[in-house]
Amino acid sequence: MRDDRPVNLRDILRVAPGGRVDLGAIDPAGTPGLPKKAGKEPKVWTRRELESIGTDLASHQERLYAGAKAGHSRRRLLLVLQAMDCGGKDGTTKKVAGTMNPQGLHIVSFGKPSPEELAHDFLWRVRAALPIAGYVGVFNRSHYEDVLVARVHELVAPAVWRERYEKINQFERDLTRNGTTIVKVMLHISFEEQRARIEQRLDDPTKHWKYNPADVDERGYWTEYQEAYQDALTECSTDYAPWYVVPANRKWYRDWAVATLLREAFADLRLTYPEGDFDVAAERRRLAASTSPAKHRVTRR
Amino acid sequence: MRDDRPVNLRDILRVAPGGRVDLGAIDPAGTPGLPKKAGKEPKVWTRRELESIGTDLASHQERLYAGAKAGHSRRRLLLVLQAMDCGGKDGTTKKVAGTMNPQGLHIVSFGKPSPEELAHDFLWRVRAALPIAGYVGVFNRSHYEDVLVARVHELVAPAVWRERYEKINQFERDLTRNGTTIVKVMLHISFEEQRARIEQRLDDPTKHWKYNPADVDERGYWTEYQEAYQDALTECSTDYAPWYVVPANRKWYRDWAVATLLREAFADLRLTYPEGDFDVAAERRRLAASTSPAKHRVTRR
Incomplete structure (x- = not known):
């Protein structure tokens, strides 16, 4: 997979629309599309590269924002992150979205639905969380939970999901x-990597807040979840909103890959700054004519 | 103002509750509280220092988030930014809030109120924009506009504001x-600095989207705005939510100062990670017992 032509990572990681993904055949420790120049210390290279990709992302993001603010663009970008527990959704958000201007980000984490959310259609809360024009949205979990956890735990009938x-x-x-x-990414980790990450949380008291005993129970459903993911990725990878599977055992590859997918998606938009009206x-003349204010007076009210 | 004792910048920049602030007496190009060690290239020093302060802010922020997520903490932090046009609200948000994890930020810009917002009490939209427990909120403009622009342009009667x-x-x-x-910051720039910044926007086509012809008209009300600020800062600098005036002609000082104010506010909270329950x-035993999943089967539905 390593060569020095400019990589279009989307072609490498995309779940082909109409095809069937086999997660068991994708190595969670792999680094598909990593260029040869990453060398013998790919961790160092990708971390450095992430800075430069991040600068590009921030630049694209500013043009996106400007286009909506001063132009009439309706453009926006939405990154959807899905993963097994400990798959790295939070870390990816921090590292990749963290390269952009926080003022133009709209990050939403979806937890267990509230009674009010359950009383609505499953897309109701998702629609309410969409980014407005000019923004980069990030969904940490998403409407896909409604065909994943809802299926695995039989929260709804099979006909429904x-x-x-x-x-x-x-x-x-x-x-x-x-x-x-829309850029939809499944962060793909292995069963063993999940174990190691849960263990790290138990080992470190400053990580106990992230530990949830239910995560160990959920591990018992690993195979069912992988099946549910496989079906969701297969059924919902479309030409207009394809799924990407990012091997995520190695965090440095994961961050580099997600940032690269976003940069490629941005590049397609060929965003330019809007012209002033x-x-x-x-x-300039009006500005030059704006006179100095009277020496500041203290108001006596 | 330069010495090498650990500076408590809040004491230096605070508008003393009960006192009266005189903005005309505060140099917008000043660098109060900047330590002697900043040396002859304070721009270089403050930019480097901002990275280290940013790391601290992110660390405090994580404990704040953890406390709400896994503990029962109701703590949150709200940075309120006010300034004349071109005063640097956007730049400060990008540089200072940008050091933190975007997932734990809640940034809200307040523009001209919508008809719906105007039909409510002036605090209605502000209440709806407050950060929830565990979050760092940033208000880019705020409820203070309702005693600034509303007063200067006589949108409401004097008795009302x-x-x-x-x-x-x-x-x-x-x-x-x-x-x-609550950390309330007025970014204090000079009339001449505002002119220079507006001019920069006119000079650079990639900044035209930020230019608004109305900004030049607003310059005509400079003195009235300074008076309105002076009264608002005087009336609303309290022991529980004091105002800070940050000289903001020099962007490197401004960013360093706002980040330092936030770090000091965080430090007072002495936030710790919540203990696991x-x-x-x-x-650990349960985790070790979680067995390897059956080899992945492809579902045939």
Whole structure:
């Protein structure tokens, strides 16, 4: 997989629409698409590269923001992150979204639905959390939980979650038609890596707050979850909103890969700064004419 | 002002509650509290220092987040940024909030109120924008606009905006009593610095999106705005939510100062990681017992 042509990582990591993904055949410790120049210390190289990709992401993001703010662009970008527990959703958000201007980010974590959320259609809370024009949204978990945990724990009947694939596809098609670029990433870790990460949380008292005893119970459903992921990725990887599987045992590869996928998606948009709708020379004259204020007076009220 | 004792910048920049601030007496190009060790290249020193302060902020922020997530802490922190146009609210947000984990930030920009917002009390939209427990909120403009622009442009009668000072104080007292630490910062620039910054926006086509012809009109009200600021800072600098005036002509000082104010506010909270409410040894045994999943099967539905 290593060569020195400019890599289009999306082609390498995409779940081919219409095809069937086999997660068991994707090595969670792999580094697909990592260029040869990453050398013998790929961790060092990717960390350095992430800084430069991050600068690009921030630059694209500013143009996206400017286009909505001063132009009439409806464009926005949405990163959807899904993973098994300890798969690195939080870490990826911190490292990758952290390279951008926080003022233009809209990050939403989806937890267990509230009674009010459950009383609505499953997409209700998701619609309410969408980024507005000009923003980069990040979903930490998403509407895909409704075909993952909902299926594995039989929270709804099979007929219900099976119908959701098509509902999700329609929803995402509408979003893309209305200016949202969707980048869906499954962070793919191994059963053993999950064990090691849970153990690290138990070993370190400053990580106990992240530990949830239920995570160990959930491990008992590993195979069922992998199956549910496989079906969701297969059914919902479309031309307009494809899924990417990012091997995520190695955090340095994971961060580099997700940042690269975002940069590629941004590049396609060819975003430019909007032109001003004012006469620069006239504004310059008006500015020059704005006189010095009277010496500051203290108001006596 | 330069010495090498550990500086408590809050004492230096605070508008003394009960006193009267005179903005005309505060040099917008000053660097109060900057330590002697900043040396002859304070720009270089403060930029480097900002990285280290940023690391501390991110660490405090994680404990704040953990306390709400896994403990029962109601603590949160709210940075309120106010300034004249071009005063650096966006830049400060990017540079200072940008050092923290974006997942734990809640940044809200307040623009011209919508008809719906105007139909409510002036604090309605502000209450809806407050950070929840565990989060760091940033207000880019705030409820103070309702005693600034509303006063200068006579959007409400004097009796109305005068009453708001006390309403704001009550509101902020309630917030602080319920776990919110409020850090209110006025970024203080000069009339000439504003002119230079507006000119920069006109000079650079990639900054035209930030340019608004109305900004030049607003310059005509400079003195009225300074008076309105002076009264707001005087009336609403309280023991529980004091105002800080940060000289902001020099961006490197401004960012260093705001980051330092936040670090000092965080330090007072003495935040610690919450203790786990589980038996570590028992969890370790449960984890070790979680067996390897059956080899991955492809579901045939």
